[in-house]
Amino acid sequence: MARPRKPLLSRERIVATALALVDAEGLAAVSTRRLAAELGVSGPSLYNHFTTKDEILGAVADSVIADVDLSMFEDGTDWPEALTAWARSYRSALTAHPHLVPFLAHGPGRRPAGLRLADAVFGAMVKAGWPPAQATRIGALMRYFVTGSALASFAGGFVDDPGAYDPADYPHLGQAHLLATHRREIDEGAFETGLRALVAGLVLQYRELGVAGP
Amino acid sequence: MARPRKPLLSRERIVATALALVDAEGLAAVSTRRLAAELGVSGPSLYNHFTTKDEILGAVADSVIADVDLSMFEDGTDWPEALTAWARSYRSALTAHPHLVPFLAHGPGRRPAGLRLADAVFGAMVKAGWPPAQATRIGALMRYFVTGSALASFAGGFVDDPGAYDPADYPHLGQAHLLATHRREIDEGAFETGLRALVAGLVLQYRELGVAGP
DNA sequence: ACCTGAACACCGTTCAAGT
DNA sequence: ACCTGAACACCGTTCAAGT
Numbered sequence: 001m002a003r004p005r006k007p008l009l010s011r012e013r014i015v016a017t018a019l020a021l022v023d024a025e026g027l028a029a030v031s032t033r034r035l036a037a038e039l040g041v042s043g044p045s046l047y048n049h050f051t052t053k054d055e056i057l058g059a060v061a062d063s064v065i066a067d068v069d070l071s072m073f074e075d076g077t078d079w080p081e082a083l084t085a086w087a088r089s090y091r092s093a094l095t096a097h098p099h100l101v102p103f104l105a106h107g108p109g110r111r112p113a114g115l116r117l118a119d120a121v122f123g124a125m126v127k128a129g130w131p132p133a134q135a136t137r138i139g140a141l142m143r144y145f146v147t148g149s150a151l152a153s154f155a156g157g158f159v160d161d162p163g164a165y166d167p168a169d170y171p172h173l174g175q176a177h178l179l180a181t182h183r184r185e186i187d188e189g190a191f192e193t194g195l196r197a198l199v200a201g202l203v204l205q206y207r208e209l210g211v212a213g214p
Numbered sequence: 215m216a217r218p219r220k221p222l223l224s225r226e227r228i229v230a231t232a233l234a235l236v237d238a239e240g241l242a243a244v245s246t247r248r249l250a251a252e253l254g255v256s257g258p259s260l261y262n263h264f265t266t267k268d269e270i271l272g273a274v275a276d277s278v279i280a281d282v283d284l285s286m287f288e289d290g291t292d293w294p295e296a297l298t299a300w301a302r303s304y305r306s307a308l309t310a311h312p313h314l315v316p317f318l319a320h321g322p323g324r325r326p327a328g329l330r331l332a333d334a335v336f337g338a339m340v341k342a343g344w345p346p347a348q349a350t351r352i353g354a355l356m357r358y359f360v361t362g363s364a365l366a367s368f369a370g371g372f373v374d375d376p377g378a379y380d381p382a383d384y385p386h387l388g389q390a391h392l393l394a395t396h397r398r399e400i401d402e403g404a405f406e407t408g409l410r411a412l413v414a415g416l417v418l419q420y421r422e423l424g425v426a427g428p
Numbered sequence: 429a430c431c432t433g434a435a436c437a438c439c440g441t442t443c444a445a446g447t
Numbered sequence: 448a449c450c451t452g453a454a455c456a457c458c459g460t461t462c463a464a465g466t
Contacts, residue, residue: 004447004449004450007448007449007450008449008450009449009450031438031439031440032439032440032441033438033439033440041450041451042450042451042452043440043441044440044441044442044443044450044451044452045449045450045451047440047441047442048448048449048450049449052440052441053440053441102316102319105316105319105365110378112383115379115383115384115387115390116383116384118384118387118390119384119385119386119387120386122386122387123385123386126386132389133403134407136400136404137400137403137404137407137408138404138407140366140400140401140404140408141359141363141404141405141407141408141411142408143362144358144359144362144363144365144366144404144405144408145355145358145359145362145408146362147362147365148357148358148359148360148361148362148363148365149355149358149362151319151358151361151362152354152358164324165329169326169329169330170329170330170332170333171333171337172333172334172336172337172340173329173332173333173336175346176329176332186350186351186354187354189347189351190350190351190352190354190355190358191355191358193348193351193352193355193419194351194355194356194358194359194412196415196419197355197411197412197413197414197415197416197418197419198408198411198412198415199411199415200411200414200415200418200419201410201411201412201413201414201415201418202411204411204414204415205407205410205411205414218430218431218466221429221430221431222430222431223430223431245457245458245459246458246459246460247457247458247459255431255432256431256432256433257459257460258431258432258433258459258460258461258462259430259431259432261459261460261461262429262430262431263430266459266460267459267460429466430465430466431464431465431466432463432464432465432466433462433463433464433465434461434462434463434464435460435461435462435463436459436460436461436462437458437459437460438457438458438459438460439456439457439458439459440455440456440457440458441454441455441456441457442453442454442455443452443453443454443455444451444452444453444454445450445451445452445453446449446450446451446452447448447449447450447451
């Protein structure tokens, strides 16, 4: 078969299959040949629909970003609460596809869902009374925090072995080996603590502004 | 030549050359063959000193983390100021090697410099009166924020073209094309705004603790 | 112990050929 | 327009052979 009368592939099917493959076997499993095999097609066929493998992963990333809830910016929720709810939804969308996060970390932004997200948070902060320059910063810094926390291999960076940390070298890490076990709780707790601090700190800055807010 | 009487390679020289190559040409340029060529040897030689390419990059990453200043945790600086100064030093160490940051983002932690860093911040927070569980979270959440901000392609995610953002699609992004130009200032400003908010928010939480601090 | 070249099983991407 | 197989220039890693 050379060309079927009905196309075998579509961008949508490629993106969906690539995401399933990332979730099932990790980023490294997504080679053009492997992905094509999963789609029942030969490797070069993908290049009829995307110009590059990076573009495929970019589309996958954008499809994940599209899952982030933005409704809290339009339903009258006050800005500190909206920011908090949005950050949680943003993080959930990322941690739902942990293997994809390292890719998300370097190729974000200029695709539709990423732009909608940036637009929504910027617009909501400006509407709440923040000067545009500050609204831009808030969007950026929240992204830093959420992305960083989704990468979240902090606790995963500790090995599950009591002998791994010589007290002479690391006097305060006596319990560090326990962290591997509790990784998820620690990541979650650190995220919530940081989110609370971040939003509370921004509320202080907002008050210093002396701006007419809601 | 098969084996020279003086070894041609050492872990130190491999790490230093790899870092120089990353800085000069990016992560993608670091293949085992290319790195070996830079060192004047053949590809497989590297495997006499490291078991895997990932291990080489891990050592490079740790050498960068070793540049983070930790002295503020031991010279009597109060904890909010120490945390602020440390975060700035941490971010500087990362942004000094921007091409390495995507790698830093997924493989951190269990190497000596990363452990020293975790030990220092944890120890200082406990000494300042934070309960150990909270001290752990503070170390983690600061890392999230710093790592996320070093990745910092937020502003870089916007294209430098006024026509790129249809106001019908993104009603608030009218000036977004300007962001590409000011990327560095925006990243810096967002980092500083976020850092201030984060530390101020933690100070509030610390007061709620009602703990005997210094 | 530490280097080499050859080899294995892969990559992403291009391209002429097929319908 | 959309798929194919062959090909190009790469990968990371293993391994027997050399000294």
